[in-house]
Amino acid sequence: MKWRLLLEDRNKFFWILQTCGWFGYALVQYIGSLTQEMRDIYVVIILLGAYAGFLLTIPLRYLYRRIWDWSPWLLGTVVFFCSFMAAAIWAVIDNATQWEIYKFGYRPHNPLFYFNHSIAKFYIMLSWSGLYFVIKYYQMLQDEKQKALTAVSMAHQSQLKMLRYQLNPHFLFNTLNAISTLILVQENKAANKMMAKLSDFLRFSLDNEPIKRIPLSRELEVMMLYLDIEKVRFEERLQVTTSVSESASRGLVPSMLLQPIIENSIKYAIARLEEGGLIEIRAKVDGEDLLIEVADNGPVPFSEPKTTYNGRTGVGLSNTRQRLKALYGKRYSFNLSANQPNGCLVEIRIPWQVV
Missing domain, CATH: 3.30.565.10 (Histidine kinase-like ATPase, C-terminal domain)
Structure with a gap:
């Protein structure tokens, strides 16, 4: 039950996925570093890199929420551009931390180096953006499905309440009494017309x-x-x-x-x-x-x-x-x-x- 409530809270669900996702990224990076001879301080580099990615994707979330209804071509262009810009900033931060803390890498002086270094980061950012849209689209589909189920239930309740009114003794009494009066005064044509209207109305509500x-x-x-x-x-x-x-x-x-x-x-x-x-x-x-x-x-x-x-x-x-x-x-x-x-x-x- 708690997990269901947690999934329904979109904001909490995002932060849980965000935290777990970037923690998993750091864990994969650490496991990869075990195959090489790295100093212990490299763990700090990994954590700082994951934390930088964590922070840089937060603005993307709010941007994507604002442009969600844009046309597919324009939306794709903005996502592509923003993912690359976030990757470029991430590459600068990653290189700076490696130089200042691990004393490894290159000082920021060559733009071409940053461009090449940004490509790998770009794929990660683009994957994050893709996952964001896939999850949000799935949530929208679930919302529409839930709305349809709720609408069916509410519509059935509406029909039952409507039928309860239509079969209300006062409603039927007044209608049938009026028809009876028309018959007594020999307004048979009007009475037949009235009966036909009542029949059509009830048939529509039932069918x-x-x-x-x-x-x-x-x-x-x-x-x-x-x-x-x-x-x-x-x-x-x-x-x-x-x-x-x-x-x-x-x-x-x-x-x-x-x-x-x-x-x-x-x-x-x-x-x-x-x-x-x-x-x-x-x-x-x-x-x-x-x-x-x-x-x-x-x-x-x-x-x-x-x-x-x-x-x-x-x-x-x-x-x-x-x-x-x-x-x-x-x-x-x-x-x-x-x-x-x-x-x-x-x-x-x-x-x-x-x-």
């Missing part, structure tokens, strides 16, 4: 894979089925407008992403307004992100902390935030804020991706 991402246009179609069902209860009190750009409609979103948000708007806004209320759904592409907004004109102005709005801290919103985090890591935002003049505004920002 659709929770981890699957679908175009926003398809997500809105399903949400309109849900809203049409709710309109049976609220009739003209529930108004819905959409403003979605063509490029945004093609963006991929987690299935049933908007249902808990719209549910909250109906519960905390529409249901509390006698004259009815409005839900606005807007979406556009903003740079490399897909920005989705769901706004309502609830009866109370926004005055609570950012994470809540008139008690809107239920399972739905919390689960949506956790699901986005599992799917996108740090590349998302989910914010609640005030809508003008009244109501709540939910903003979702995720990477814009298309099929």
Whole structure:
């Protein structure tokens, strides 16, 4: 368990590898010196050389972290150049210590000598850089794998909670009661249409894979089925407008992403307004992100902390935030804020991706 926690702490893991790696380098150098007749003081030279390599690679780590997202050609060029510069500095330090302590080698006066002496050091530095990128890339793959596993788990939980709501007796009672009323007044065509919408909505929620991402246009179609069902209860009190750009409609979103948000708007806004209320759904592409907004004109102005709005801290919103985090890591935002003049505004920002 302690080793697992240690591996998850990237900073500690780096320093352990860094220390062990350069200690191993010093050990290999010492074993190699045993085949030759060397004075005892040569051990100090070996340790100082390993320590110099240890110190010189620390700045490389922070540099590589900053340029990680650069293009492969530019990244490779910078790594190559920095590895050689570090090797050249290391060669100077190594030669100076050998002359001053071991009284062996050449005084620093010939640049060509340093260039030749740097080549061997360069291979070591380049190997260190390669290992750094290989390990970091492996860690990224593990992160993506863990995110995918977490996303599957969270999506399944989201689906279960969504189904629990959909099969909620109040939801089914209100819907079926509305259909029954339509049948009693001989509005059979309307009742059949309502039943078809309910059937399509439940079928989608049952058949659709929770981890699957679908175009926003398809997500809105399903949400309109849900809203049409709710309109049976609220009739003209529930108004819905959409403003979605063509490029945004093609963006991929987690299935049933908007249902808990719209549910909250109906519960905390529409249901509390006698004259009815409005839900606005807007979406556009903003740079490399897909920005989705769901706004309502609830009866109370926004005055609570950012994470809540008139008690809107239920399972739905919390689960949506956790699901986005599992799917996108740090590349998302989910914010609640005030809508003008009244109501709540939910903003979702995720990477814009298309099929």
